[in-house]
Amino acid sequence: MAYLSYPATGEADPMRAESVTQPAAGGSFADIGAKTHSFGSHDVIFYEGDPAKRLYELAAGTVMLFKLLPDGRRQVVEVLRPGDIFGLAKSEEHESTAETLTEAQVHEIDLRRIEQSPGLQRKLTRCLMTQMQALHEHAVLLGRKSAVERVASFLMYLVPNRGGVGCFGPKDGAEDGFDLHLTMTRQEIADYLGLTIETVSRVFSDLKRRGIIRIDRADQIHLNKVCGLCQITGIH
Amino acid sequence: MAYLSYPATGEADPMRAESVTQPAAGGSFADIGAKTHSFGSHDVIFYEGDPAKRLYELAAGTVMLFKLLPDGRRQVVEVLRPGDIFGLAKSEEHESTAETLTEAQVHEIDLRRIEQSPGLQRKLTRCLMTQMQALHEHAVLLGRKSAVERVASFLMYLVPNRGGVGCFGPKDGAEDGFDLHLTMTRQEIADYLGLTIETVSRVFSDLKRRGIIRIDRADQIHLNKVCGLCQITGIH
DNA sequence: CGCCTGGTTGACCAGAGTCAAACCTCGTGG
DNA sequence: CCACGAGGTTTGACTCTGGTCAACCAGGCG
Structure with a gap:
C-alpha cells in the first residue's frame, strides 16, 4: 500500500520484519480491542502536557517524539517504527509530543488491558527493552559523536x-x-x-x-x- | 548504614522514597528468591559484550551504565538509583557496561521469574517507563543544552x-x-x-x-x- | 618527604553555531 | 504556459563555545 511510506524506500523491505519488534510474540496488541487511528503526515498525536491515559502502538508509518525547552530549542528524542510502543508516562501527563513523519496508523490501547495478559506484558517488556537500547545508542551519538x-x-x-x-x-x-x-x-x-x-x-x-x-x-x-x-x- | 552513600548526602533523605521507583507496588523483586550481591565502589557488575542472562535491580547505592566507542570515547548513558532495573537486553549480550559509583547491593533476577508474576511484570513496566522518561530528559540535555x-x-x-x-x-x-x-x-x-x-x-x-x-x-x-x-x- | 592521582587553570584552536543571502522545487494563478 | 511566491535547502562569512595540550596545584599515602 503506497500510502504508507517507510523511511527506507521501495519494494518488499527486508528490514521490515527486523524492525517490527517481536512481530508475533504472544499475540498482537491489536487483538484486545484496540482502537486504530489513522493520521496524515505531520499530524500531532498528542502534545507534551496532554493528559496521558492510553498507550499507543505504531502499526504503520513513522512517528517522532520530541521535547521542547521554553526558549524553543527542540530535541527529537525518538524516531519510532512499526511495532514500537509510545505514550507511556509515569505521571498523568505526556512528557513529550508525538508527531507523525508519514501517514501512519496507530493502535490505542488501555494499559490495564495489557496488564491482564501475561503474553502481552511480555511483549511490552521486550519492546521497551529494545527502545531503551536505542536510546542508549542515541545518547552516545548526542554526547560523543562529531x-x-x-x-x-x-x-x-x-x-x-x-x-x-x-x-x-x-x-x-x-x-x-x-x-x-x-x-x-x-x-x-x-x-x-x-x-x-x-x-x-x-x-x-x-x-x-x-x-x-x-x-x-x-x-x-x-x-x-x-x-x-x-x-x-x-x-x- | 554509612557504607551505602547516596548521591545526595546526609541524614534521612527526603528523596529516597521518591527515587525508589514504585516502592512497594506488587511486591518486591527480591521476594522471588533473587540472589543479592554486594559490590565495592567502582566495581564492574558486567561488561558490554558479556552474555546477558539475568536482570538486576539496584537495591542500594549508585550504579552507572556506559558505552565505549572503539577509539576510547565514553558515554555514561544512565546513572541508576535504588529501585532502578538494568541489565535487560534484547540480544544475548549486554549493550553497556555497569559499574558501581558507590558501594552497592544488587538483586539478580531471572526474567522468567518476573514474567510469571503479573504484579512484578507491572512493576517492571513502571520502572522501565520511568527510566525511559529520564533517558528522554537526558537526550535533551545532550542534544540541546550548553x-x-x-x-x-x-x-x-x-x-x-x-x-x-x-x-x-x-x-x-x-x-x-x-x-x-x-x-x-x-x-x-x-x-x-x-x-x-x-x-x-x-x-x-x-x-x-x-x-x-x-x-x-x-x-x-x-x-x-x-x-x-x-x-x-x-x-x- | 616525595610521589601519585585527580583536579584546576591557561593559551590556543577548531568544530559547530549564527546571521544573512541566494537558491531550488513545486504548486498556484494570471 | 509561464511568472510568482512560499517553504525548505544550501552556501558564505564570521563568531564563539567547548575541546586540546600542557603546566601546575592539592591532598592522601607509602
Missing part, C-alpha cells in the same frame, strides 16, 4: 540489516549501494541529531563532494558505498 | 524534590541552600554530560565565582541558592 559521525549514523540507521550488530558487510561482490527516501526534513534531522539545520546541510554536501552519497532530491539519497558510510559512523 | 546548563541540571538532579515536575520552589522564606556529596569523579560527570573534564571543572569554578555554589572539597558541594541554580538549567 557532526559527520552523527549524520553517517543516521543514514546507516535507515539501511536495513547494516551497521550495528546485525551487519554482515556488503554481500560478496555486490556493488553495495542503497537508495533511500528521507521522511524527515533537514530541521527534523537536525533536531534529532542535536545539530543545526545548516550543519546537517553542510555535512550532506560534504558527503556528496567526497563521493559517498548522491543527492537526487532533498529527500532522495543514494548511498554509493554503504560500507564506506558505515566506516565514518564512529563505531568502527 | 555546558553550564548541563552542569546545573546535573546538580539539580541530585537535589531531592526540586527541579523537574515535583519542584515547589524554595520552602517559604527558608534560605534554600543544600549540601551535596558527589559520588562521581569529574571524568565520570564529564562522560555523563557529554563534556570534557576540563569544561566540567571550568564550569564548577565559574559557578563558584558567581556565588551560586561553594566547593568545600572536590566531592563536597554546597548550593547557596537552589532556585538560582535551577534558573540556569535551561528548563525555565
Whole structure:
C-alpha cells in the first residue's frame, strides 16, 4: 500500500520484519480491542502536557517524539517504527509530543488491558527493552559523536540489516549501494541529531563532494558505498 | 548504614522514597528468591559484550551504565538509583557496561521469574517507563543544552524534590541552600554530560565565582541558592 | 618527604553555531 | 504556459563555545 511510506524506500523491505519488534510474540496488541487511528503526515498525536491515559502502538508509518525547552530549542528524542510502543508516562501527563513523519496508523490501547495478559506484558517488556537500547545508542551519538559521525549514523540507521550488530558487510561482490527516501526534513534531522539545520546541510554536501552519497532530491539519497558510510559512523 | 552513600548526602533523605521507583507496588523483586550481591565502589557488575542472562535491580547505592566507542570515547548513558532495573537486553549480550559509583547491593533476577508474576511484570513496566522518561530528559540535555546548563541540571538532579515536575520552589522564606556529596569523579560527570573534564571543572569554578555554589572539597558541594541554580538549567 | 592521582587553570584552536543571502522545487494563478 | 511566491535547502562569512595540550596545584599515602 503506497500510502504508507517507510523511511527506507521501495519494494518488499527486508528490514521490515527486523524492525517490527517481536512481530508475533504472544499475540498482537491489536487483538484486545484496540482502537486504530489513522493520521496524515505531520499530524500531532498528542502534545507534551496532554493528559496521558492510553498507550499507543505504531502499526504503520513513522512517528517522532520530541521535547521542547521554553526558549524553543527542540530535541527529537525518538524516531519510532512499526511495532514500537509510545505514550507511556509515569505521571498523568505526556512528557513529550508525538508527531507523525508519514501517514501512519496507530493502535490505542488501555494499559490495564495489557496488564491482564501475561503474553502481552511480555511483549511490552521486550519492546521497551529494545527502545531503551536505542536510546542508549542515541545518547552516545548526542554526547560523543562529531557532526559527520552523527549524520553517517543516521543514514546507516535507515539501511536495513547494516551497521550495528546485525551487519554482515556488503554481500560478496555486490556493488553495495542503497537508495533511500528521507521522511524527515533537514530541521527534523537536525533536531534529532542535536545539530543545526545548516550543519546537517553542510555535512550532506560534504558527503556528496567526497563521493559517498548522491543527492537526487532533498529527500532522495543514494548511498554509493554503504560500507564506506558505515566506516565514518564512529563505531568502527 | 554509612557504607551505602547516596548521591545526595546526609541524614534521612527526603528523596529516597521518591527515587525508589514504585516502592512497594506488587511486591518486591527480591521476594522471588533473587540472589543479592554486594559490590565495592567502582566495581564492574558486567561488561558490554558479556552474555546477558539475568536482570538486576539496584537495591542500594549508585550504579552507572556506559558505552565505549572503539577509539576510547565514553558515554555514561544512565546513572541508576535504588529501585532502578538494568541489565535487560534484547540480544544475548549486554549493550553497556555497569559499574558501581558507590558501594552497592544488587538483586539478580531471572526474567522468567518476573514474567510469571503479573504484579512484578507491572512493576517492571513502571520502572522501565520511568527510566525511559529520564533517558528522554537526558537526550535533551545532550542534544540541546550548553555546558553550564548541563552542569546545573546535573546538580539539580541530585537535589531531592526540586527541579523537574515535583519542584515547589524554595520552602517559604527558608534560605534554600543544600549540601551535596558527589559520588562521581569529574571524568565520570564529564562522560555523563557529554563534556570534557576540563569544561566540567571550568564550569564548577565559574559557578563558584558567581556565588551560586561553594566547593568545600572536590566531592563536597554546597548550593547557596537552589532556585538560582535551577534558573540556569535551561528548563525555565 | 616525595610521589601519585585527580583536579584546576591557561593559551590556543577548531568544530559547530549564527546571521544573512541566494537558491531550488513545486504548486498556484494570471 | 509561464511568472510568482512560499517553504525548505544550501552556501558564505564570521563568531564563539567547548575541546586540546600542557603546566601546575592539592591532598592522601607509602
